[in-house]
Structure formats: structure tokens, C-alpha cells
Amino acid sequence: MMLVAGVDVGGTRIKSMLSDLDGSVVLSHTASTPPRPGDSIVEVIAETVATLVQRARADGITAPLAAVGAVVPGLVDEVNGMAAWSANLGWRDLPLRDRLQERFDVPVAIGHDVRAGLLAEFRLGAAQGSPDALFVPLGTGIASALLAGGQVVAGSEWTGEIGHVVVEPDGPPCGCGRLGCLEAVASAAALGRAWNALGRDGDAETLSRAVEDGDHEAIRLWEGAIDALVRVMAPVCAAAGTRLVLVGGGLALAGATLLDPLRDRLVRALGHDRITVTQAALGDRAGALGATLLAMEAIA
Ligand SMILES: [Zn+2]
Structure with a gap:
């Protein structure tokens, strides 16, 4: 051995x-x-x-x-x-x-x-048998990794930095110094901050439970984040022929509350339904x- x-x-x-x-x-x-x-x-x-x-x-x-x-x-x-x-x-x-x-x-x-x-995830986890996959951990920040034709794509050092694509030009400030980056809108940390800014207690997990309870303010925030994610994910999936989106990080713990609407909107954006959205397996x-x-x- x-x-x-x-x-x-x-x-x-x-x-x-x-x-x-x-x-x-x-x-x-x-x-x-x-x-x-x-x-x-x-x-x-x-x-x-x-x-x-x-x-x-x-x-x-x-x-x-x-x-x-x-x-x-x-x-x-x-x-x-x-x-x-x-x-x-x-x-x-x-x-x-x-x-x-x-x-x-x-x-x-x-x-x-x-x-x-x-x-x-490709060799041992949730992407086994899926050579065309996009992995997006949603935690304190947002990063990504792309598998195309069974190969992990690694170009220059900026590969995967989707968290700093601007999705709301007048949006909340990002740690990078700009406004409205994807991770300033849709990361678990950003959602927790936006929730607190509405005068509500708790974090992104509390927010996801409020969404499940039908809280209108929570739903508006949640859907805004999902729209922002889809705006960035859909072109990547279209360009790379992605069939599987693996969501990781703290926000993925929201399960179907996040994954189902994310998949619905991706299908609408892509114009085909040959895409699966699932939770990463290896944590x-x-x-x-x-x-x-x-x-x-x-x-x-
Ligand atoms: Zn940024």
C-alpha cells in the first residue's frame, strides 16, 4: 500500500x-x-x-x-x-x-x-457519470468550476471567478470594491445581510425558512438572488453544453426551496430542459x- x-x-x-x-x-x-x-x-x-x-x-x-x-x-x-x-x-x-x-x-x-x-464530485460524488457539469458553491462568496467533456477547465488564474460578475450595477457593495457583483447579491452571506437590512433576525437559513412559510419579503429577496444566479449561470451552461449544475456551500442546504426554482428558471433561460440541478454530495x-x-x- x-x-x-x-x-x-x-x-x-x-x-x-x-x-x-x-x-x-x-x-x-x-x-x-x-x-x-x-x-x-x-x-x-x-x-x-x-x-x-x-x-x-x-x-x-x-x-x-x-x-x-x-x-x-x-x-x-x-x-x-x-x-x-x-x-x-x-x-x-x-x-x-x-x-x-x-x-x-x-x-x-x-x-x-x-x-x-x-x-x-466527478470521481466520487454527485457528478459521477456527468462529464458536463458546473459546480457553484454558494457560501461566504461565490466561485465556480466547470467540467466539460470530463475535463476540469483551468485556464488563466481568473478561471471560475463568476462571483465578481456585476449583476446589479447599482446593487450592494462587494468586497472587491465594486457594486452589485453576483456574490454581493446571491451568496449566503449577502442574503443574510439583505435579510437583516429589512429589520429581520437570523441569516440565510432563517430566510429560506421564511420563504417556505410564504413570507412575501423573503420570497422577493430569494427570487432576486435566483434571477441573478441564472443571469450568470445560463450563458456559462449554454456555452459549455452543461447538463448538470451542482450547488454547494451553505445555501445549498435550503434544498428544494433553492434548487427547484433555480432549475425552472435555468430551463426557461436556456430554452431546453436537458439540465439537472442538484446539491453537491461531498460537502x-x-x-x-x-x-x-x-x-x-x-x-x-
Ligand atoms: Zn466583487
Whole structure:
């Protein structure tokens, strides 16, 4: 047996796991992300892998480590192995693959958290058998990853940044400094803020329950968000021939309250009904599982 390590660096938590080459997870671990680590994320990832291997040895697992995969948020250029930019985590133009490779004597792969998550959903989760899929996690922000013809699309470092497409030119301010970006209108965080601005308590989950109860203010907000999502998703689906939209993140927990109207409006926008909208299956493990898959590809 041989092992691969997968590390998913998130804004608040680092999820890591060891799996065998069949994809069975033998050990997993979650730790807090240090505040604004910047380039020191290289040491953090190296220590995370070392800790995993130590724990495996303590459990009597002696199989050697064959490769390491690490995925990060923000702008990532997989071709050149660059962590190009993360505003929250504080790095820019970090040659992450080369810097990690100096610390390991096994192959290292790096990737983008959402694209790696989609790879995991395709191999192990809700996109199995669906080679043309769009993955959109709706959480604090909004990102996307596209699978076309069974390949995860990764072009320049800006790939997938649909969260900053402007959908309401006079809309709410976005963290990027502009007004009315998709993620300032339709992310779970934005919906929670808009709900509170109406003088209502709770967050996006409270809002979704109010929608189910027929609350008119809630429904207006909810439908506005779905319209904004469809305005951005439909052209992507049309261009790429997407047959499956996988929704992830906190907002996906609203289930049919979100997914059914989203699908109805996508069908109307696209002019055909050969599209499925469903909830992602792997939850917050998708990124780390995807990182182990990238590690396996690095061995071959
Ligand atoms: Zn923005």
C-alpha cells in the first residue's frame, strides 16, 4: 500500500487527509487556518502533512507517502503552480508548487479549492457519470468550476471567478470594491445581510425558512438572488453544453426551496430542459478529497 496526502486550505480551516491509492481515506484532520498566513502557508502545509504521517505511524500504518496534493482558494494558476492571489489569506504570486516541492521528496501537486472539489464530485460524488457539469458553491462568496467533456477547465488564474460578475450595477457593495457583483447579491452571506437590512433576525437559513412559510419579503429577496444566479449561470451552461449544475456551500442546504426554482428558471433561460440541478454530495470534504486525487495524478 502507498499513501497520498491531500490538504485543503480554507479561509478559516485547513482540512487534510491521507488516503490509499484506491481513494479510501485512512486518516483525516481539521485545524484552524492561522490568521493571514501569507507565504508562511508553505510551512503550514508542510507541517500539516508531517503531522498526518506521524499520526498514521502512531496508528501502526507504515505505508510510504507517495505524493502530496494541496489546494488553496483565491486565484490559482495550476499550469505554473502559482497561488496567484488571495486577499483574505495574504499571498500574491506565490510559487506554491515549487516551494512545497523543496520540502518533500515525493511529487507535489497544487490546485484550486473549487476545481479540486468538482474533480472529487466527478470521481466520487454527485457528478459521477456527468462529464458536463458546473459546480457553484454558494457560501461566504461565490466561485465556480466547470467540467466539460470530463475535463476540469483551468485556464488563466481568473478561471471560475463568476462571483465578481456585476449583476446589479447599482446593487450592494462587494468586497472587491465594486457594486452589485453576483456574490454581493446571491451568496449566503449577502442574503443574510439583505435579510437583516429589512429589520429581520437570523441569516440565510432563517430566510429560506421564511420563504417556505410564504413570507412575501423573503420570497422577493430569494427570487432576486435566483434571477441573478441564472443571469450568470445560463450563458456559462449554454456555452459549455452543461447538463448538470451542482450547488454547494451553505445555501445549498435550503434544498428544494433553492434548487427547484433555480432549475425552472435555468430551463426557461436556456430554452431546453436537458439540465439537472442538484446539491453537491461531498460537502466540506470535497476540497481535501480533490487534493488527494491531484496527488494521485502527480504520481502517474
Ligand atoms: Zn466583487
